[in-house]
Amino acid sequence: MIPATARAGFASWPGRAEAWLDERGRPAWIAAMVAGFIAFWPVGLALLAYMIWSKRMFNRSCSPRRTASRSMAWNSSGNAAFDAYKADTLRRLEEEQIAFESFLQRLREAKDKQEFDAFMQDRARKAGTPAEDVEA
Structure with missing residues (x-):
């Protein structure tokens, strides 16, 4: 055993x-x-x-x-002042990252809207109807 x-x-x-x-x-x-x-x-x-x-x-x-x-x-580095500075800097960088990611999301949405509007205008032009009627 x-x-x-x-x-x-x-x-x-x-x-x-x-x-x-x-x-x-x-x-x-x-x-x-x-x-x-x-x-x-x-x-x-x-x-x-x-x-x-x-x-x-x-x-x-x-x-x-x-x-x-x-x-x-x-x-922890053992230095309270440095640890506070590091925590503040990391928090600020995380906030900047979140802000940048939201900016990129808004940029993608604007590009998608622009491409969709161009598609709808092209579609309306091919169909022979004014683009304003299609968007409404």
């Missing part, structure tokens, strides 16, 4: 391996997949399927730089 501590350690190794690979980024996942194909092809195929299913293949979720920069943004 296997002791409970050994079973717990054995059962948690996939999670530890996944965390270890995530720390090293996408190249580590690809290297593990290639090694799996070399050692025994179903292992490589299983890793490829897992990478696609968990979206590790096509996004930057396991990028070490991204997780490091995200954690640095919210950690």
Whole structure:
């Protein structure tokens, strides 16, 4: 019979391996997949399927730089004045980002309206009716 501590350690190794690979980024996942194909092809195929299913293949979720920069943004530096300045700057940048995104949305809506109006005028011209009648 296997002791409970050994079973717990054995059962948690996939999670530890996944965390270890995530720390090293996408190249580590690809290297593990290639090694799996070399050692025994179903292992490589299983890793490829897992990478696609968990979206590790096509996004930057396991990028070490991204997780490091995200954690640095919210950690305290130990200097209260700097932390207040950093929080204020981050809040201001988030507000500017929201304002810019709303500006882009209004710009897209204006472009869509302009294109739709041009389409309706062209359609009315082809049909032989005045454009004012179509818009009303």
